[in-house]
Amino acid sequence: MSTASVPLPNWINYALLPLINLTLAFxxxxxxxxxxxxxxxxxLKLMLQGALGRGEGIGFTLFYATNFxxxxxSVAVAxxxxxxxxxxxxxxxxxxxxAALAALALDHYVPWYVxxxxxxxxxxxxxxxxxxIPALLQAKRGSHxxxxxxxxxxxxxxxxxxxxxxxxxxxxxxxxxxxxxxEGGQLPKLDWLIAMFxxxxxxxxxxxxxxIALVMCVVVWVLIWRTKLGFEMRTMGLSRSAADYAGISxxxxxxxxMLISGGLAGMMALNPxxxxxxxxxxxxxxxxxxxxxxxxxxxxxxxxxxxIAAILFxxxxxxxxxxxxxxxxxxxxxxxxxxxxxxxxxxxxxxMCRPMIVRAYQTFVKG
Amino acid sequence: xxxFDILISILGSTIRLSIPLIFTALAGLFxxxxxxxxxxxxxxxxxxxxxxxxxxxxxxxAWAGLAAGIGISLFFxxxxxxxxxxxxxxxxxxGVALNFVAAGLTVVLxxxxxxxxxxxxxxxxxxxxxPIILPGADAMRDVPFIGPIYANVISGNNILTYLAFLAxxxxxxxxxxxxxxxxxxxxxxxxGAVDTAGISVTYLRYRAVLVAGFLCGFAGTYLAxxxxxxxxxxxxxxKGFIALAALIFAKWKPGLPALRLP
Numbered sequence: 243m244s245t246a247s248v249p250l251p252n253w254i255n256y257a258l259l260p261l262i263n264l265t266l267a268f269x270x271x272x273x274x275x276x277x278x279x280x281x282x283x284x285x286l287k288l289m290l291q292g293a294l295g296r297g298e299g300i301g302f303t304l305f306y307a308t309n310f311x312x313x314x315x316s317v318a319v320a321x322x323x324x325x326x327x328x329x330x331x332x333x334x335x336x337x338x339x340x341a342a343l344a345a346l347a348l349d350h351y352v353p354w355y356v357x358x359x360x361x362x363x364x365x366x367x368x369x370x371x372x373x374x375i376p377a378l379l380q381a382k383r384g385s386h387x388x389x390x391x392x393x394x395x396x397x398x399x400x401x402x403x404x405x406x407x408x409x410x411x412x413x414x415x416x417x418x419x420x421x422x423x424x425e426g427g428q429l430p431k432l433d434w435l436i437a438m439f440x441x442x443x444x445x446x447x448x449x450x451x452x453x454i455a456l457v458m459c460v461v462v463w464v465l466i467w468r469t470k471l472g473f474e475m476r477t478m479g480l481s482r483s484a485a486d487y488a489g490i491s492x493x494x495x496x497x498x499x500m501l502i503s504g505g506l507a508g509m510m511a512l513n514p515x516x517x518x519x520x521x522x523x524x525x526x527x528x529x530x531x532x533x534x535x536x537x538x539x540x541x542x543x544x545x546x547x548x549x550i551a552a553i554l555f556x557x558x559x560x561x562x563x564x565x566x567x568x569x570x571x572x573x574x575x576x577x578x579x580x581x582x583x584x585x586x587x588x589x590x591x592x593x594m595c596r597p598m599i600v601r602a603y604q605t606f607v608k609g
Numbered sequence: 610x611x612x613f614d615i616l617i618s619i620l621g622s623t624i625r626l627s628i629p630l631i632f633t634a635l636a637g638l639f640x641x642x643x644x645x646x647x648x649x650x651x652x653x654x655x656x657x658x659x660x661x662x663x664x665x666x667x668x669x670x671a672w673a674g675l676a677a678g679i680g681i682s683l684f685f686x687x688x689x690x691x692x693x694x695x696x697x698x699x700x701x702x703x704g705v706a707l708n709f710v711a712a713g714l715t716v717v718l719x720x721x722x723x724x725x726x727x728x729x730x731x732x733x734x735x736x737x738x739x740p741i742i743l744p745g746a747d748a749m750r751d752v753p754f755i756g757p758i759y760a761n762v763i764s765g766n767n768i769l770t771y772l773a774f775l776a777x778x779x780x781x782x783x784x785x786x787x788x789x790x791x792x793x794x795x796x797x798x799x800x801g802a803v804d805t806a807g808i809s810v811t812y813l814r815y816r817a818v819l820v821a822g823f824l825c826g827f828a829g830t831y832l833a834x835x836x837x838x839x840x841x842x843x844x845x846x847x848k849g850f851i852a853l854a855a856l857i858f859a860k861w862k863p864g865l866p867a868l869r870l871p
Contacts, residue, residue: 274714278721326701388648388701389857392850535705575716575727582709590692590703 248600256542260588262595264540267583274579280569292564293557297441299564301448305518306530307549307556308448311455312510313534314552315462318543320503322466323495324479329376329391330507331531332398333369337508338515339402340368342410342420342522345515349427357427361516362454362509369508370501372398377500381493387500395531406524420522429517449517458506459545465502475499507531529578533559536581539589555581613757620762624770625836629654629845631773632828633852635780636821638863641856642784643817644797649689649704650825651849652711657682657829659715662729662840663722665736665833674736674834675769679826685711686822687815694814708849716842727842729833738767738835769831776824781863793817828852 272282293303313330320327327333344364348357376390406418429450433443466472478485478495486492514526533555540554541547562577587594633650640647657678665674685707692703716727723729743764750760784790792813796803800810828848833840 274717278718326699328705386857388705389850389853392847393854396847532709535702539702571721573717573720573727575713575720578709578713579717580713582706582711582713585702585709586688586692586706590698590700590706591696592698594696594698 248604250596250600250603254599254603256544256547259592259595259599260540260542260547262599263587263592264584266591266595267580267587270583270587271576271580274576275572278571280571285565285569285572288568289561289565290557291561293561296444297436298444298446299560300441301436301443301446302560302563303553303556304452305446305448305513305556306559307552308452308455308513308517309510309530310533310537310552310555311459311549312513313507313531314537314541314548315455315458315534315545316503316507316510316531317534317538318541318545318548319462319466319475319506320499321538321543322472322479323475323499324482325380325496325499325503326388327373327391327500327503327507328388328535329373329394329398329531330503330510330534331527331529332391332395333372333504333507334510334527334531335395335398335402336372337365337369337504338511338522338526339405340364340366340508341511341515342423345423345427346420349424352426354426354428354430358429358450358516361427361512365508365511366505367508369511370505372508373500373504374497377497377504380500381496399525403524406522410522418524423516423520427516428520429512431517447514447518449513451513451517454509454512456549458509459549462506463545471495471498507534533581536584536588539592540584613754617757617761620758624762624766628770628773628831628836629828629848630852630855631777632824632831633849634856634859635776635863636824636828637853637856638780638784638861639793639817639824640821641861642797643793643814644800645690645693645814645818645821646700647689647704647818647821648701648853649685649707649711649849650821650852651845651847652704652708653682653685653822653825654829654832654849655708655715655843655845656685656711657826658833658844659711659719659729659829659840661830662732662833663719665732666730666839669733669735671736671738671834674732675827675830678830678833679823682826682829683819683822686818686825690815690818694811694818712843715840719840719842729840732834732838736834737838738769738831740765740767741771767835769827769835772827773831776827777863784863789816 272286275282275285293299313334316330316333317327341361341364344361345357348360372394373391376387376394379385379390380387403418406420410420411418412421431443431447431449432452436443436448466476474485474490474495477488478490478492482492485495510530511526515522519526537548537551537555541549541551558577558580562574565572566574633654636653637647637650660681661674661678664677665671668674689703689707692698693700719725719727719729741764743759746760746764749756784794792803792808796810796813803813804810829845832844837844
């Protein structure tokens with residue numbers, strides 16, 4: 243009998259299988275570390291120490307995790323509707339423009355909590371706008387959304403460099419970036435949260451965006467599993483023909499889903515732009531959009547899973563940075579390898595181990 | 610420089626820059642005609658470029674570099690096949706994953722082995738594919754009109770360039786005039802029918818994916834040791850995606866899909 247149709251209990255589907263896939267990805271990563279002549283065990287220890295050892299490390303870890311929660315949610319929302327949004331990177335980059343415009347316009351006049359909602363709306367609007375054209379092309383013309391969103395990443399990068407170099411640059415300065423926002427355009431740090439657990443945040447830019455990210459997790463959960471729109475999105479993701487037959491408009495769902503997805507990606511810009519550097523810089527996204535893919539797949543496209551996966555990738559980012567000081571052979575590009583392996587094992591090879599598990603389950607649990 | 614000279618030099622560089630696109634677009638053609646979407650062309654090309662540059666640097670032989678490039682590209686293809694054919698995973702996710710693995714691994718290994726920030730050391734002249742001067746190129750040079758075209762555009766390219774242009778009619782012949790090609794196109798359009806006819810869909814698709822890997826190996830090798838003399842971080846720079854676009858632009862048929870102004 244084929245093992246594909248055997249139902250498995252939830253704890254295997256949602257905990258054991260992802261854990262096995264993750265372990266495989268990390269085993270292969272360890273193999274790579276071993277090949278370049280370093281001790282994987284030692285590397286892991288240094289990494290965990292760097293990421294979770296001190297309050298500052300934890301602050302950085304959670305700062306990175308905030309980025310990945312936003313981009314992970316962005317990828318997950320699209321994924322539920324059967325769309326693979328690989329353009330979170332570009333959408334976040336352009337979203338930064340919206341956030342920065344709000345901050346530049348308001349920071350002279352009002353405190354941060356007034357600027358914040360405008361910045362959120364601006365970031366989401368600009369991010370969504372950057373997803374609109376690929377969405378329309380997919381919905382109306384059937385252009386492959388993966389290719390159009392990749393291309394829009396390139397276009398977005400070029401556009402932002404143009405704007406920063408020619409429009410937003412501070413006259414007389416060399417660096418292509420906007421002026422530094424005043425207090426009114428900066429999101430405050432969450433040092434009290436770290437202090438509650440007895441740590442010291444230090445210079446780590448862990449800020450209010452983290453809370454916004456958590457709120458968005460709840461919003462996305464409600465949207466996907468508790469609204470009519472979410473139901474339609476999931477229906478379309480499972481079977482487009484069934485959705486068509488049920489009278490769900492393909493065009494409408496594709497466009498709305500991509501707008502939400504782009505908006506979530508755009509909101510990621512709040513964290514680095516308003517929360518950390520207080521200015522819009524070139525390449526501030528730094529690959530977080532692509533990490534979002536791995537985070538979303540690893541978290542099984544569920545907000546709770548995404549938070550856990552995002553924190554894990556935060557550990558990798560922060561720990562990886564510390565690690566490259568101690569082991570110069572392991573550059574930060576190692577993270578890209580790990581990211582690729584996680585996408586491979588948790589995404590493409592998702593069901594590789596399932597037949598084995600099913601057999602074991604039938605023998606031991608039911609047998 | 611008059612406009613004719615400019616045209617000649619544009620033609621020459623068009624050809625030089627289009628070679629990786631031709632190879633990868635043909636690779637995508639074989640893969641997608643068999644029903645396996647391959648967005649990992651980029652990663653395969655990058656991995657092949659790295660392997661070719663390393664091997665050519667260590668052995669000093671361009672052909673060894675080519676073999677290594679093809680080898681690593683075939684290996685990536687097998688992973689893609691294992692994920693998307695054997696395990697029926699999402700083909701796009703698998704391709705994207707391989708792109709990341711290639712982008713990261715080439716830099717990590719390059720830094721660990723050579724310590725030049727992800728670059729590989731310069732390959733010597735023997736380790737590169739040198740330009741081939743076709744017979745009579747120098748004698749023809751002064752003939753008006755045809756002379757410069759023959760001497761500067763047709764002659765003076767390396768062997769991989771000629772192979773690329775040869776690969777186009779060969780691909781057409783394989784796809785449209787052989788049993789393998791017919792079955793390959795059929796498996797892309799209706800795998801159920803092929804299965805009913807008693808032909809293994811799995812085996813056929815694996816072969817298609819391997820052909821794609823083989824061609825991507827040439828593209829990567831060309832980038833690393835024919836066009837330049839070393840591997841540079843992210844040197845494929847989106848060419849794999851552009852090749853996919855070229856493939857779509859050419860409506861999934863061979864016939865010089867990638868030859869356009871860079």
